[in-house]
Amino acid sequence: MTGDEKPVSSTGLGGIVSQGDDEDRLIIAQVVSGQKELFRLLVKRHEQAVYGMGMSFFRNAEDAMDFTQDVFLKTFRNLSRFEGRARFSTWLYKIAYNTAINNITRKKDYLSLAEEDSIPDNDTPERSLLRNLAREAVREAVTELPERFRVCVDLFFFYDRSYQEIEAITGYPVNTVKSHVFRAKKILREKLAGFSGYNGFGSGDAE
Secondary structure (H helix, E strand, C coil): CCCCCCCCCCCCCCCCCCCCHHHHHHHHHHHHCCCHHHHHHHHHHHHHHHHHHHHHHHCCHHHHHHHHHHHHHHHHHCHHHCCCCCCHHHHHHHHHHHHHHHHCCCCCCCCCHHHCCCCCCCCCHHHHHHHHHHHHHHHHHHCCCCHHHHHHHHHHHCCCCCHHHHHHHHCCCHHHHHHHHHHHHHHHHHHCCCCCCCCCCCCCCCC
16 A cells, blocks of 8 residues: 555445455465465455554554554564464454554544544445444443443444454453443444344344
8 A cells, every 4th residue: 555545445334344254365375375466455455444443543644554554564574474263354453453552652542433424435325324323322332431442342343353353352351342342232222223224233243
């Protein structure tokens, strides 16, 4: 990604969609075997998610772009260490999360993606309504959370991570993750009561 390019947003509940795990593994195998130029495909598939995390932590586009490039450079250098036991995207988000935590040089409040007004709307009216309701629910929930736990709610709702994956990314125990996601889920259920387009919260819906 060049310095003057912004990642193109994907569609989905929060503007981000999870990518095909099998395709990721195939690309990784090819890169590790020597076809290094194919790494750009992994960047293209996941840069929006990493950039979004960077915006949440650093609150400005320039720092988020630098962060995104740093994350993918670390990912490329360590790609041979990816063992495939977890989703590549979860492994990538852990690198991104640790990079963000280690690079914050002054106190900044984490800004949930639910508080961003710039997520493009490329969905059907029904999906757009669902996404907006989710953002409202998460926004209401995170106002009562300590700043360090807000990323757990974002990872669940906007990055389609399970409780176990969030634990792997952040290091917070599963029960801690569940407790902070629970309020957002409760609020969202209330907002979605009777909404026919709602099909569940995604990969960690079960309590």
